Each structure stands twice: as structure tokens, then as C-alpha cells.
Amino acid sequence: MKINARGTKLGERFIKKIFDHALHNKVSEIYVTVFPAHEVLIALFTKYGFIQVAEKHTQNGTELVLIKDLNVLQNTLVRSYPLMDMANRNIYLLSLNPQWHTRLLPDSILKNENADIIEDISHANSVHKVYLAAMDGLEKLKPGDILVIYRTTDHQGPAHYRSVATSVGVVEEYRSIRSFASRDEFMSYCQPYSVFSDAELDQFWQRKNYPHVFRFTYNAAFKRRVTRGEMIEQFGMNPAAYWGFMRLTRDQFNLIAQAGQMDESIIIN
Template sequence: MHLERLRFKEINLADPFFDSLKAGYKEFPIWFAKKAEDFAYVFKNPQGTIDGFLYLKLENGPVSDTKPPLPSAHRLKVGTMKINAHGTKLGERFIKKIFDHAVFDKVEEVYVTVFSHHSPLIGLLERYGFHAAGTKESPNGTELVLVKQMKAAHADVVLDYPLIRLHDKRAYLLALHPQWHTRLLPDSILKNEDSDIVQDISHTNSIHKVYLAGMFGMEALRRGDVLLIYRTSDYQGAAHYRSVATSVCVVEEYRPIHSFETRDEFLTYCRPYSVFEEQELQRFWAERKYPHVVRFTYNLALRKRVTRKVMIEEVGLDSSARWGFMSLTHGQFVNIIRKGLTDEGLVIYQA
């Protein structure tokens, strides 16, 4: 899927994709022209025409043109979001991009206005914790105002996303070899620039992931368990410095491979979110070499890599243990994410 970050002046307003926006918002062409130097995310299909558009804007203060008004806050407004759905996961990718910006800019909430007849879009937003907070009247009609409070907890993995609920949850380290890590998570998380996390537009930058592994003990995983992703050494230097913690994820579901009755059921479950190619998945099914199938949400990238050396010498992890899949204490996990300069406001410590 070809997602680009472009200035408005680089985007073809004559593309038929924008026809419905022009019809729904009479002022849209004038607004579009005024945004010439601003950036938006654009998804183009293989034919080169547009199938998705996302514009985000930071705001400070109250929002007075809604009923009821929204109180003063540091907000991210989803100025425009439109998707032509063709069975892709583009909507979820846009949601991920919205939350990437929200986390990076440390906003208190995100809001969007949408007409009630756009029920698929409303359903998508509600799935990730947006709720109706009022209406907005304009010459174009009445729109719903949907708000996502970034630190509101719902006690649900997906509704809470990207929040991480640590209270009464177990934490584990999950090691990935570099070749799988590169496929599973955006390479930007291994760079030093914070803004790379926001600007990354790779196809791997999605909310949900499915991973297969064969490490002992993974059958203990349950919904809500927290995973610290650990990229093993690429052997370009000492493992003490080249092996690093990179990300935090939350388990949605664990399934043993034998719980799938047929190959097609297995492929249907894994294919949309897996890092593995179709032929790899078919081979895994035939060989049963990787019996553990884990689906999880990709919540946070650590802004600073935490090396194996630091985790041993400063956090107290056992250097003699097998760092494939292993349990972490509450204190060890918190210590590591603090060293990774993660926004602790996104971690719920108490009920």
C-alpha cells in the first residue's frame, strides 16, 4: 500500500476521490487551496489515483463551535479523513498515524467531526475509543463530534489503545531476530530522531500484528499481557550494545496452532496482520515448527534504545538467562520503559 506524506499543493484536487468532499463541504476547494504548504497523508492505489486522505491539525484552547463546547485543552484535530475501502487495512493505518501524532505531541485528546451517515468510519473510530461528545452545526448540516481522550481507560486492549494497562497484568520480554523485527515493526524505531516515528509511512506501521514463534513458555500468554519487544543482535558489534529493547505491545489473543481446524482458517487469521509471506505461512502450517500464534497491538516505540548492557547492569536482568521469551517484574518493565524515554502518561499503573 502506497502511503505518502505530501504538501496540499502536491495533491491533485481534481482526483474523483475528492468529489464527495466537495459535495458535502461547499467550502472544501477554497479551504484546500489555503492549505497549500501544509502536509497531509495520501494513499494512492496501484493505478495512481487516491483512495485515502488524512489531514491532522494541532489546536490549543476551547472548541466553541460545537454543542456543547469542548473545554480548553491541547488537542489534535482530525481535520479531514476519508477512505475508499477495498478490503485493505487502510483505516487502521490511518488510526495508527493519528495516535502516533497524538503521542508525539503529547495531546490530551483527539477529536473529529463526521456526518452520521458515515457509519463505517464512525464504527472504526469507536472501536479505538472515540465516543460521541456533541454535535456541530454548519451550512453543510449537522455533524457528530467524536472525541478520544488519550488517557481515559476502558479496561479493554483495543479501546484503551495506545494506553498500556500495567496494573495486575504480566509483562514479558519477547525477542525477535533482526530480519523479523524489520518486517514486524517500522525501522524508524531504531533511529535516533523522534520525528521518524511520526513520519514513518511504511506498510509495517499498523496497529495489529500476528507473530508465530516456538519459544518455550509462550502458551502462558493471555489477553492484556504486556510485551517488551527485544531486537537481538545483528552481529555488527558486541551483543551488549547491538541487542536492544525497541517497543511495547499488548497481547490481544494467544492461540496454539492446533486450535485452527484447517489451513484456510489459519491463513485467514494470520494473513491480514502477519509479517510472513503466504508461502511462509503455508510452510509453517505444514511443519508446525512454530506452534505459538500471538496477535497483539503495537502500542509504543521507545524513543531511546535500551541496550542489553543497560538492562543487565542497570535494570538487573539475568545475563545467563535465555533471552527469547522471559518474564519481567513490574519494576523491571517500568525501569526499562523509563530508560527508553517513553511517555509514562500512557502507562496505567493502578486500577
């Protein structure tokens, strides 16, 4: 694995693709060998739960053998990635407008969207995402809460058919924008993982009109998008509720995940 990421978090995207490929092929364990000199690469693997289990001695030198078990939760949310610990977690539906959705979540692109908009930039490549919003209730988010990402309508047809659940993530952290001591701290936190430009972030900092700042991991894209109509008519979700940010029951989540053909092996109860 040799990547010239140019500061774009491309290494994280490769890690995600490795996990996606393993899950697709029902592989429960991944291993990699790496020379000790590659400290940055080792740190990347370790961050996402690879553990050194042995050394491999060859004529080219000694390599470390690192293993990732895709069946076992580890001691942190990120080291456990892409697994989702569902025990005693709140589950929410979170809406994203189309102009932000695909830039932030490239694996959840819709079939009628142009793949050219997915650029080699940090917020698209990263496992981690930062988003700002003003929706009521977001202050309730806690680390480990589950997010079902809901792409709102593009207004090319009724929302009943055009608004769709596309993917799932796990909350890493919630912060009020007022918790940042300075603009520099705020910008440093958001820049690597946010779809917003520096100019937009600067404006948000000045106006404080998007007070909710939260970071989440991008765990899985649905193989099949689940429409608003399907969720209302088949899963009993309330059409009159506020679908910007909405609490889901475990049964509703299970039905959406099944309809979206999500790999259920990443769910740990």
C-alpha cells in the same frame, strides 16, 4: 481523514499516528467530526475508543462529534488503546529477529536501517500484529499481558551493544496453531497482520513447527533504544537467562521504559 487504503490497514496507521502526535504534545483529548454517511470511518474511530458526544449542524449538513479521552481506560483492550492497563499484568521481554522486526514494527526502525523496507502493507500499517514462534513459555501469554519487544543482534557487533529493546505492546490473544479447525481459518487469522508470506504461513501450517500464534497491539516505540548491556549492567537482568522470551519484574519494566524515554502517560496502574 480520507484514505485509499487498498486493503493495507492504512487507516489504522493513521489512527496510531494521531495518537502518537497527541501523546507527544501532551494532549489528553482528541475530537473529530464526521458525516454519518461515512460508516466505515465511524466504525474505525469507534473501534479505537472514540465516543459520540454531540452533533454539529452546519450549512453542509449534520456531522457527528466523536471524542477520544487518552486518560481513561475503556471496556476493551482495543478501545483503550494506546493505554496499557498494568494492574495485575504479567510483563515479558519478547525477542524478534532483525529481518522481521522492522517490517512488523515500522515506528521502531533503528537509525542505521533503511526506511525503504517499510512498505504500504497491512502488517506494517496495522495497530495489531500477529506473530508465530516456537519459544518455550509463550503458551503462558494472556490477554492484557505486556510485551517489551527486543530486537536481537544483527551480528555486526557484540550483542551486548547491538541487541536492543525498542517498543512495547499488549497481548490481545494467544492460540495454539492446533486450535485452528482448518488451514483457511489459520490463514485468514494470520494474513492481515503477519510479516510472513502466504508460502511461509502455509509451510508453518503443514509442519506445525511454530506452534505458538499470538496477536498483540503495537502501543509505543521507544524514543531511545535500550541495549542488552545496559539492561544487564544497570537494571540487574540476568545475562545467562533465555532472552528469547523472559518474564520481567515491574521494576525492570519501569527502568527499561524510562531509559527508552517512553511516554509514561500511556501507563495506567
